[in-house]
Every structure is written in C-alpha cells, then in structure tokens.
Amino acid sequence: MRLYKLLKNYSKKHITAMHMPGHKRHNFIKNSLPYNLDITEIDGFDNLLSAKTILKNCMTKATNLYNTLQSFYLINGSTCGILTAIKSCCDIGDKIIIAKNCHKSVFNAIELLNLQHVFIDSHFEKDTNIFCDILPSDVKNCLEKNKDAKCVLITSPTYEGVISNIKEIAKVVHKFNIPLIVDEAHGAHLFLENKSAINFGADIVINSLHKTLPSLTQTALLHVCSKRVDLYKIQKNLATFESSSPSYILMASIDECITFMQKYGKKYYDRLQKNLDLFKNKISKLKHLYILGYNSSIPFFDFDKTKIVIFTNNTNISGETLMQKLRENKIELEMCYTNYALAMSTIFDTKKDLMHLCNVLLKIDNSLEHSKNEVYIKNIDSLSVTTIHNALTQEGVFVKFKDSINKVCKEFVYVYPPGIPILVPGQVITKKIYEYIISLEKNNLNVISDFNKLLKEIKVLKNLDK
Numbered sequence: 001m002r003l004y005k006l007l008k009n010y011s012k013k014h015i016t017a018m019h020m021p022g023h024k025r026h027n028f029i030k031n032s033l034p035y036n037l038d039i040t041e042i043d044g045f046d047n048l049l050s051a052k053t054i055l056k057n058c059m060t061k062a063t064n065l066y067n068t069l070q071s072f073y074l075i076n077g078s079t080c081g082i083l084t085a086i087k088s089c090c091d092i093g094d095k096i097i098i099a100k101n102c103h104k105s106v107f108n109a110i111e112l113l114n115l116q117h118v119f120i121d122s123h124f125e126k127d128t129n130i131f132c133d134i135l136p137s138d139v140k141n142c143l144e145k146n147k148d149a150k151c152v153l154i155t156s157p158t159y160e161g162v163i164s165n166i167k168e169i170a171k172v173v174h175k176f177n178i179p180l181i182v183d184e185a186h187g188a189h190l191f192l193e194n195k196s197a198i199n200f201g202a203d204i205v206i207n208s209l210h211k212t213l214p215s216l217t218q219t220a221l222l223h224v225c226s227k228r229v230d231l232y233k234i235q236k237n238l239a240t241f242e243s244s245s246p247s248y249i250l251m252a253s254i255d256e257c258i259t260f261m262q263k264y265g266k267k268y269y270d271r272l273q274k275n276l277d278l279f280k281n282k283i284s285k286l287k288h289l290y291i292l293g294y295n296s297s298i299p300f301f302d303f304d305k306t307k308i309v310i311f312t313n314n315t316n317i318s319g320e321t322l323m324q325k326l327r328e329n330k331i332e333l334e335m336c337y338t339n340y341a342l343a344m345s346t347i348f349d350t351k352k353d354l355m356h357l358c359n360v361l362l363k364i365d366n367s368l369e370h371s372k373n374e375v376y377i378k379n380i381d382s383l384s385v386t387t388i389h390n391a392l393t394q395e396g397v398f399v400k401f402k403d404s405i406n407k408v409c410k411e412f413v414y415v416y417p418p419g420i421p422i423l424v425p426g427q428v429i430t431k432k433i434y435e436y437i438i439s440l441e442k443n444n445l446n447v448i449s450d451f452n453k454l455l456k457e458i459k460v461l462k463n464l465d466k
C-alpha cells in the first residue's frame with residue numbers, strides 16, 4: 001500500500017479529529033497547501049521512530065531499491081542522517097577523520113560530541129579550483145598517524161559531482177577495523193548507474209532524496225550497508241535527531257519517489273543520459289567557457305555528469321556574473337563560485353530545457369572575451385588549537401575583521417551554498433584565510449558567519465592568540 005493513497009483515502013473520511021495538527025485537516029486559510037493530508041501518528045499510520053506496519057513496509061521498499069542492509073527515512077534532510085551516523089560511530093571526545101570539504105552538519109556533530117577532527121590531505125585541481133577526489137593513499141597516511149580514530153567520513157560525490165574511489169578507500173579504512181561513512185547527499189540517483197558508495201563497501205551512506213530525485217525538500221535516506229554498524233545505535237540516535245512529529249506529507253513523498261524510481265527510474269535516467277549526450281554534442285562549440293566532462297576532460301577518479309559545471313576561468317566574467325547572465329535569460333542555476341557556476345540536471349529536465357540552456361550558454365560565450373580570470377584558491381590550511389566544542393565554551397570577544405589575523409576564531413564562517421566551513425571555532429585566522437574571505441565578498445558570494453557581523457567584526461577567543 002502506498003502511504004499517499006492511505007492518506008488520500010483517510011482525508012475523504014468524515015472523522016472528528018480531536019488530535020494534532022491544529023488545522024484539523026481543514027484549509028480555512030484557503031490556499032493550496034495539503035492540509036487534508038497532514039496527519040499525526042493516528043491509528044493505522046504507524047510511527048516512524050518505531051516502525052512496525054506501513055512505515056516499516058515503506059522503508060523496506062527503500063532498502064530493496066538501494067539494496068542495503070537497512071534504509072531509514074529521514075525527514076530532517078541528510079543533516080540529521082549525518083548527525084546520526086557520526087553519533088553512532090563516535091562517543092564524546094573521540095577522534096574522527098574527515099575530508100576538508102565536509103558539509104557544516106559534520107562540524108555540528110563534531111561540536112556536539114566534542115570530537116577531535118583530523119583532516120585527510122585534500123587536493124585541488126589548480127585550473128578549476130575545485131576539490132579533487134579523496135585519494136586512498138591519503139586516507140591510509142592519515143589513519144596510520146591516527147590509529148585511535150573511530151571512523152572516517154568523506155563527501156562523494158561533491159557538490160560539483162566529483163566521485164572518489166570508495167572501493168579502495170573502504171578497503172583501507174576496514175584494515176583499521178573502523179567504519180566508513182559516505183556523505184552522498186548529492187548522489188541519491190547514482191545507484192541507477194551503479195556508482196553509489198553503497199555498492200563499493202561504504203558502511204553508512206546518506207542520500208538527500210530532495211536534491212536529485214522527485215521528493216519534497218527535507219527528505220533523505222540513511223543507508224546501513226554493513227554489519228560494522230550497530231543498528232540499535234542508529235535507531236536510538238535517529239530518535240534524537242529526527243523530529244518526534246515527522247511529517248506524513250514528507251514521508252508520503254519519499255514513498256512516492258521510491259515507487260516511481262522502482263518503476264520508471266531506469267527509463268527516465270536513460271532519457272536524461274541521451275539528452276545530456278545531445279547537450280554535449282552541441283556545447284562542444286563553446287570557445288571560452290568550459291564544462292567539466294563536456295568540452296574538457298575529467299581529472300578525477302570519476303564524475304557525475306548530471307552536474308553541469310561551467311568554468312569562467314578563461315573569460316572576462318566571474319561565476320557570479322555568468323549566473324546573473326543566465327538569470328536574465330530565465331535560467332536559474334544551483335550555485336556559483338568565483339570561477340564557476342553549477343547547473344544541476346535531473347531526470348525531469350526535458351530535451352527542450354537542456355537545449356535552451358545550451359543555446360543561451362553559446363550565446364553568452366559568443367559575447368565574452370578571452371582573458372585569464374583570477375582563481376581564488378580554496379585550499380587554505382590552518383591550524384586548530386583546540387576542539388570546536390572547547391573553543392565555543394571559552395570566553396570570546398569581537399574584534400574588527402581586519403585585526404583578526406593570527407587570532408583564534410570562535411565562530412563558523414562559510415559560503416552558502418555549498419555550506420563547507422572556511423573557518424571553524426578553534427581555528428587560527430591566517431592572513432591567507434582573511435584575504436580569501438575578502439575575495440569571496442568581492443565576488444558577491446554569500447559569506448555567512450554565526451554572529452552575522454562579517455566583514456565588520458568577527459568573534460575570537462579572548463585569551464588565545466596563536
């Protein structure tokens with residue numbers, strides 16, 4: 001039985017609702033929101049956090065589609081899956097090994113559990129300025145120096161579509177008898193190409209369904225893929241990080257998505273691949289702009305071609321200006337950085353949509369001049385003098401941003417999207433990081449800090465210069 005159908009049938013019954021939600025399934029406000037389907041855990045609708053009937057069946061469908069040991073519904077996004085995964089592998093004060101390009105939710109877990117984080121060396125593709133794939137040899141080096149680490153967490157694919165060699169990384173991690181968590185938030189569709197980390201030895205994989213598949217915002221899945229993971233802990237921690245009132249509308253949208261992908265996923269994905277091939281043929285005429293894997297080669301282990309990453313390095317415009325020019329042509333992109341902009345394609349893009357994008361890009365390209373754009377290197381190594389948690393519990397003081405060099409940061413600073421921290425509490429603000437943040441602002445990127453005072457002021461530790 002599909003959860004949506006059960007909700008729809010129930011919405012037609014005349015039952016006096018003496019329970020939550022407060023709107024009582026009436027749309028008194030007369031808008032198009034689905035109040036009639038919005039219920040709570042009433043008789044016949046199970047309970048997500050101890051699922052036994054319909055929701056258990058729904059999650060079994062997801063488990064079967066993704067071919068995992070057990071897949072869990074998430075209604076607070078991949079964010080709550082990441083918090084759950086880390087808490088299920090680490091205790092308070094433990095050490096965790098992570099990639100540098102982890103999402104902010106990873107650092108939030110590190111803060112909450114007072115973990116000590118160690119970064120795996122990361123590499124940048126110097127022309128594109130994007131994070132390369134994580135090398136198994138770098139994971140091995142890091143593990144050899146940190147044998148007390150409790151787990152390894154990496155992002156694959158990245159926001160830009162870079163896929164790491166999970167098979168080899170998992171082998172290395174398992175030699176140290178610890179689990180590998182893969183933040184595959186951007187890769188819920190990769191199972192269709194047999195490229196998901198699920199198939200290559202990762203122990204926990206987290207997918208945002210809402211990012212790339214037909215499911216409502218906030219919906220995601222946590223997949224347990226091996227016996228290295230304690231299912232009891234996962235269930236217990238999900239109950240900590242998920243809402244205790246999970247939305248039935250969101251859960252029904254997950255079920256609809258899984259049912260659709262089961263029936264039509266392959267067919268729609270094949271259509272997308274064909275349309276992307278057409279796009280590739282036509283876009284080869286670009287003279288100045290270049291697109292990873294389309295009119296340029298892929299310098300990574302693997303790449304998700306549904307991500308159309310358009311580089312402006314060899315032009316007289318920035319990624320932000322390109323995004324603006326596309327907007328003027330009624331095309332809205334997913335994100336931009338200093339030297340690139342990212343168009344996301346999914347199974348619901350039609351040939352017409354992709355051809356429109358192609359034609360507008362060719363038109364813009366024709367109007368550009370060839371020049372060398374400044375690339376602001378993201379790789380800004382800096383030392384953390386204490387854990388995130390310790391930094392946040394120490395006394396802080398606001399200083400003018402220009403006076404913050406060599407001080408120890410007491411807030412998170414990141415660009416959103418992608419939500420990868422540039423500074424975390426406890427980290428030294430070096431001159432390079434300072435200049436990098438200034439350059440991001442100059443490029444009109446959305447730099448966010450916890451206290452929202454950048455670029456005027458930043459909070460630093462009171463008693464700790466470097």
Ligand SMILES: Cc1ncc(COP(=O)(O)O)c(C=O)c1O
Nearest residue numbers: 076077078079103155183185208
């Ligand atoms: C790499 C990565 N992981 C996790 C998340 C969090 O996903 P969600 O928005 O589904 O909570 C994001 C969000 O952008 C992300 O980019």
